[in-house]
Structures are given as structure tokens and as C-alpha cells.
Amino acid sequence: MNKLIKKNMHLLANKTVYESRLFIDPQIKYIFMKNERKPQFVIGIYDPVDKIECIFNSVTADESISLEDLTYSHPIFSEETGVCEEGYLLSLMDEKYEPVFIDIPTHAKLWDFIDYYMDILDPKEDMIIRYLEFSRSSGINSILLSEYSDSIINNLYAIYLKDEKMILSYNKCDNYVYLDHDENGYIIESLENPKGTTYRDFKSAFYDFLSIVLSDITSTHSIQEELNETLIKLGEKKHE
Secondary structure, three states, X not given: OOHHHHHHHHHHHHHHHHHHOOOOOXXXXXXXXXXXXXXXXXXXXXXXXXXXXXXXXXXXXOOEEEXXXXXXXXXXXXXXXXXXXXXXXXXXXXXXXXXXEXXXXXXXXXXXXXXXXXXXXXXXXXXXXXXXXXXXXXXXXXXXXXXXXXXXXXXXXXXXXXXHOOOEEEEEOOEEEEEEEEOOEEEEEEOOOOOOEEEXXXXXXXXXXXXXXXXXXXXXXXXXXXXXXXXXXXXXOOOO
């Protein structure tokens, strides 16, 4: 979906919400769309006046569904993970809905959800990649989401997007940890293990790298300062 279509669909979705007259002051959290020629919208709404969070479906535009009453069925995104807003949005993408707009708080929740249920979501990796490609085109990254949510959001691009495989490094005066790659796979080298450990897949290497880094956090920095420094390094590509 190109930028012009996204813009037009965003305007049309807004118009649909306001014409429904169901809300006093609707704040749109996200817009998902299917069928460009005859658009069907699923729109997340927060109304600060009525203090409600709900989902508005343009097909049944005479009503909205409160998040507390949300029900849906999906073999992974409800049966495996439990019913929740994040699972519902990913189930929409599995039904060929495409994101038009997602606000930063919702992105943060989705990234945290994907990270937490990563092993369960493996069968839907292609769909997760579609979502992450949308995130990247919208300027979203783990550093931005971590700053906004005041919690650590892992770099899903480094795990899922092949062209985002990157060199990760962590350095302190008394320790270092490097994650590199060669023809044999991915390798972690550290002061305690200078010869390195090789991994076939990036996901395993990435999480072991994080585990080593987090275990090295000391009282010389606050945990937040140390992790913020590490997040910055995780976002830097190596230029040779």
C-alpha cells in the first residue's frame, strides 16, 4: 500500500467514525483495512469523554465492541496466547487486513506481545514480518518504543528481518561482548569466552547476547542508564 493510498484510507476511516455518531471525542489508535476498492475498516478508538476503549467495524457501523467484551477465534492468536487486543490485531493481519495507521502505544504493545510469544508465533513468521515491514516504513524502532513505554522493547527487526541482521556490541572497561557473523553462522565472543560460541540461527544468538549483557549490569550505572546505552548500540549497524 503506497503512501497516497494510506493517506486516503486514513481520511476515509476518520470520516466513517465521525459519521457513525457513536462517539463524543473519538481518538483513533489504529486503522486496519481490507479491500481497497470497497474498503472494510477495523478501527481502535479511545474516547476520553466517555472513558471507553473499543473497536469499531465499518461493516457493522451501528455499533462498537468494548475491549472488555472482545471475542474472536484464531488457532494461535486466541487459543495459544489468550484473547487480547494485540492478538486480535495480528489475527486481522492473518485475515489479509493491512495496517493503515497504528499509534506508538499500540506498536509498543504489539512488539512486546510478539517478543513474549515468539516461540508460539513461529508458524506465522511471514505475517509477523509483514507487520514489522509496516513498522519500519512508519519510522518505528525499538529505541523509540523503549523510550516511549519506559520499558525495554527488544529489537525485533534484528530477529525477523533478514536485511537487518547487524553486529551487536557491548563494551565496558572490564568486559566486552560481541555478536558477529561469518559463513558458519553467528558467533558471540566475550572476555570470558574469547574463542566464541557459534549459533546457527540469529534468534538464539541474539537472546544469549542479551542474557550476557544483562547479567553484567552492575551498580556503577543505574539499570535504566545501562540498558539505554545498550539499546543504542543494538540499533547501530556496522559499516565496514
